[in-house]
Amino acid sequence: AQKVTQAQTEISVVEKEDVTLDCVYETRDTTYYLFWYKQPPSGELVFLIRRNSFDEQNEISGRYSWNFQKSTSSFNFTITASQVVDSAVYFCALSESLGGGYQKVTFGTGTKLQVIP
Amino acid sequence: DTGVSQNPRHKITKRGQNVTFRCDPISEHNRLYWYRQTLGQGPEFLTYFQNEAQLEKSRLLSDRFSAERPKGSFSTLEIQRTEQGDSAMYLCASSLAIELNTEAFFGQGTRLTVV
Secondary structure, three states, rough: EEEEEOOEEEEHHHHHHHHOOOOEEEOOOOOEEEEEEEEEEOOOOEEEEEEEEOEEEEOEEEEEEEEEHHHEEEEEEEEEOOHHHOOOEEEEEEOOOOOOOOOOOEEEEHHHHHHOO | OOOOOEEEEEEOOOOOOOOEEEEOOOOOOOOEEEEEEEOOOOOOEEEEOOOEEEEOOOOOOOOOEEEOOOOOOEEEEOOOOOOHHHHHEEEEEEEOOOOOEEEEEEEEOOEEEEO
């Protein structure tokens, strides 16, 4: 069975600090997708990134960066120079790839990030 | 199109009553998913449709739950004889089933409170 572990339940940082959210996953599949979603207080899940299991290149998008390490089954997310608007719950997720796109996704329990001004 | 729309946003019901939620996906999306999120947890998969066909159901979807997508567009999720344990946020998502396109768009959810 698939499993996603986000060991950090809550993190507080002061604005402009960098913060890394950890994600460790388990799967028997050789082909899978990993995601990060942001859930602000409004409740809507906002897609941030998708990576497939064959692409271990790290990715940077503005203040966001992701470190995918297959050897340790980790997919960590770093926010550089955090801002108050980054305050939200962040979910890491894992999807089985059965062909044809998005399939059943297993979410972690989330990390609540509070950025203090 | 403004995204995935869910109605109602909030629902309070008495235990034992039936409730129905509606999800309108992004218009060209042929896949539709239902998830449930309880407090402090990540969303848990309930079921998904490709067009009007319900292709997978989680064991979380007891016989009191039924989901439909009759014309392959909007979907409804009905809970019969609600229990307090059904209190949760019910999230709907949609996506386009094209290989390599694996982004699903989530709605804002329906928060159900069973009293």
